Amino acid sequence: MPEKQKINILWFTRDLRIRDNESLYRIMQEDLPFLAVYIFDEDFLNSKQYGFRKIGKFRAKFLLESVLDLEKNLNHKKIPFLKKFGKTQDIFKQISEEFDIQKIFCQKEWTKEEVDLENQIEKVLPNVKWSKSYTQLLLTPDFVKQKLDKIPLLFTTFRQKVEKNLTIRNEFGTENLVYNKSFFDLKLKNNDVTLSSFGFDDFEVNKSSAFPFSGGETGGLQRLKSYFFETKNLSIYKETRNGLVGEDYSSKFSAWLALGNLSAVSVYHEIKKYEAEFESNESTYWLIFELLWRDFFKFTSMQFRDKIFYKNGILDQQYNFRPDQNAITDWVNGETNSDFINANMLEIRNTGWMSNRGRQNVASYFCKILKQDWRIGAFYFEEMLIDYDVHSNYGNWMYLAGVGNDTRSRTFNAEKQAEQYDADKKFRNLWLK
Ligand SMILES: Cc1cc2nc3c(=O)[nH]c(=O)nc-3n(C[C@H](O)[C@H](O)[C@H](O)COP(=O)(O)OP(=O)(O)OC[C@H]3O[C@@H](n4cnc5c(N)ncnc54)[C@H](O)[C@@H]3O)c2cc1C
Structure with missing residues (x-):
């Protein structure tokens, strides 16, 4: 039997973007070719808790749009991409029947279901190495460790400590990287995934919706540009953030941040750019303050693990x-x-x-x-x-x-x-x- 080709895998989960993607940056530095993969996990999509599904139609639509946008952006870079619907461990097994997988690059997770999923993969690929990145955070864990022995219960304590000499890492420069590794044909074929794969019918966005969300990095960056540089709503964020109706009252970044279409670090640097070009005021600071809340909950769950459930x-x-x-x-x-x-x-x-x-x-x-x-x-x-x-x-x-x-x-x-x-x-x- 011919030897299987050695490759690495770039496993996308909740980091569905090119810009400031540490895993993409790191895998590009390796000698081996790589395959980018996204898996719509069947078990996860079908599971329920107290009769409620893990994902409803609104996020399912946003997720599908995000993966399509990612696919387009990866194609543009000529990075091979596999999109599958099924059990995560089965898909990895199938890939490993075609290729000799050396290393998996992905986002670092610490909550139960996400870690369980990685454990399932480890069971089918026990010898594979892992490279995990903390790019869902604004602050690096090393920076936080320098400031705090443990995460305090109160946000104010956390914020005051980390704000002293606040250092935010630079973005990972991924946008201009060129992929030029040879890669032969993949026998596994992409699945055509639509809302009906999740058991949902197509639907129209409600006319009263606060925002016509469109999933993907392209939509996220467009919203950022519009909220900051076109409308300058960032300058009045603090006064308007408690609103209830319409597009303008808050950034609406949360949906793109949750799936990693936008990185919090990119948002931070765009705020700094805005401050340098236009103005720096309480509102421009307040958006960073809110991003620190986001990190605070992430560091809290890192410390307390399953207790959050x-x-x-x-x-x-x-x-x-x-x-x-x-x-x-x-x-x-x-x-x-x-x-x-x-x-x-x-x-x-x-x-x-x-x-x-x-x-x-x-x-x-x-x-x-x-x-x-x-x-x-x-x-x-x-x-x-x-x-x-x-x-x-x-x-x-x-x-x-x-x-x-x-x-x-x-x-x-x-x-x-x-x-x-x-x-x-x-x-x-x-x-x-
Ligand atoms: C019961 C409850 C459940 C929530 N569930 C979620 C959730 O599943 N996902 C989620 O992203 N947010 C959640 N939030 C936090 C917050 O309501 C949303 O992040 C925010 O409303 C999103 O709108 P925005 O992007 O326009 O926020 P903006 O006001 O523009 O804030 C900018 C960013 O700061 C972060 N942020 C702001 N407020 C909070 C907060 N209280 N906690 C954590 N991060 C914050 C978000 O990433 C947000 O996108 C929840 C809040 C409550 C009270």
């Missing part, structure tokens, strides 16, 4: 609830006693999106007024959100349930919040027809 959270704080299916159903359907909560719940059900103000209110209502198991609320968000991110979702839910990074355990007063943020009822009228 436990009922009593990272605080080991007794969380009591009274199971009531009707209360959960009313919340999901936007049929509670609060019109502000209902409008927000209808928004997420119809668009996959909800503002930060809305999320805080509906989560607080679920935990503190309806007194339900916060994890069920988090599962529902996991299915619905176009920008679902494991660290931010479970971190924020724990926070509002009083078992996470907020030891004060506050309750939001939805009526007061509606008066403050939706005095003219524009938002409620949009959804409560």
Whole structure:
């Protein structure tokens, strides 16, 4: 039997971009040719928790668009790309029947399901080496280690420590790299993956949607350009970020950040560019402040691991609830006693999106007024959100349930919040027809 060709694999997961992609940068430095791979994992896509799917139609559409955009950008660079639907370990096994896989380059993960998936691959490819990059973070773990022995419970402590001599790494210069390694024909063929592969019908974007999200690096960079340089909305971010209606009130970067279409480091450097060209004010700083929140939840989950999924959270704080299916159903359907909560719940059900103000209110209502198991609320968000991110979702839910990074355990007063943020009822009228 002829010897199998030695190759490396660039395994894309939640780093679906070219720009500032450390794994792409590193694999390009190797002598061996490589194959880029994306796998729509069948087991993951079909699994459910408390009756809620792991991924709903809004994020499924965004993900498909992101992978298509990546494919286009890789083709442009002449990088061979394999797109498959199936069990991750089976696909790796199939590739290893054609090629002698030496090393897998991918994004570093530490949450349970993601690590389980890597373990499955290790079972079928026990001798393969791994190169994992922390490029989902703004701060490097080494920088944070220099500043803090452990991650503090409070964001303010974390922020104040890391902001002293804040150093953000440079972007990995991947955009102009040219791939010129020979590679012979791949027998495995791409799967044609559509919404129906996930069991969803095609759908139109709701006319009242806050933003017409389009997945992929191209759409993410376009939004960045428009929010910063074309409209200069960045200059008024702090005053507008608590809005509820329309495209302008906050960056909407979360969806692209969650799938790694945009890197937080690129966003940071674009803010700095904006500050140098136009102005630096409280708003331009505040977007960095919010990106630090994102990192804070990621470093928290790195420290506490599976505890972010436990009922009593990272605080080991007794969380009591009274199971009531009707209360959960009313919340999901936007049929509670609060019109502000209902409008927000209808928004997420119809668009996959909800503002930060809305999320805080509906989560607080679920935990503190309806007194339900916060994890069920988090599962529902996991299915619905176009920008679902494991660290931010479970971190924020724990926070509002009083078992996470907020030891004060506050309750939001939805009526007061509606008066403050939706005095003219524009938002409620949009959804409560
Ligand atoms: C219960 C609950 C669940 C949430 N689940 C998610 C989730 O699954 N995925 C997700 O990305 N965000 C989540 N958030 C955080 C926040 O609501 C969204 O990041 C934000 O609304 C996205 O809009 P934006 O991109 O326009 O934000 P902007 O206001 O423009 O902020 C810029 C970026 O900063 C980060 N950021 C802002 N606020 C937060 C925050 N509270 N926590 C973490 N990062 C933040 C996001 O990456 C965001 O894109 C959740 C918040 C709550 C209260």
